Amino acid sequence: MTNSCLPPRPPKGNDRYDAVSYTPYPSNIPRARRRVAQLAVDWGHPDVAGDAALLASELCTNALLHGCLRDRLFRVETSLTGNALRVAVTDPRGERFPYPPTPVADDQFGRGLLIVRALANRWSVEKLTVGKTVWAELEMRGDLDV
Numbered sequence: 001m002t003n004s005c006l007p008p009r010p011p012k013g014n015d016r017y018d019a020v021s022y023t024p025y026p027s028n029i030p031r032a033r034r035r036v037a038q039l040a041v042d043w044g045h046p047d048v049a050g051d052a053a054l055l056a057s058e059l060c061t062n063a064l065l066h067g068c069l070r071d072r073l074f075r076v077e078t079s080l081t082g083n084a085l086r087v088a089v090t091d092p093r094g095e096r097f098p099y100p101p102t103p104v105a106d107d108q109f110g111r112g113l114l115i116v117r118a119l120a121n122r123w124s125v126e127k128l129t130v131g132k133t134v135w136a137e138l139e140m141r142g143d144l145d146v
Helices: 028-042 046-067 112-119
Strands: 016-022 074-080 084-091 122-127 132-139
Touching (some): 016 028, 028 074, 046 074, 046 084, 046 112, 046 132
Antiparallel strands (some): 016 074, 074 084, 084 132, 122 132
């Protein structure tokens, strides 16, 4: 996969960027979630670590359930600019775009994007030549501490 979801501008000063590719197995969802949470803490924003981890978990789960192909990796990119922490997940299935459904009360699934929409200040999908990237951003308050 390519660097599909670089930060809006090249990292400079206190900006941060991290990318990891994972095999399409459920055991990698908690790995990605823990990494994103730890990055938020390491980058000086422990107050959003839980929300960032939940966004990563939901986006990775959607990629695994709806976007991954056997033996094709999915990628988790985390970036921090002066005003936003972005979690982006890229998978190889560009023809399957996510949409927030209207779940019925006893549905066991189908609320992931509703959670993303509720937590994130912004989220969107970018179609790539091969695959797609779904990203969500949390606004940061104040300056970076690191």
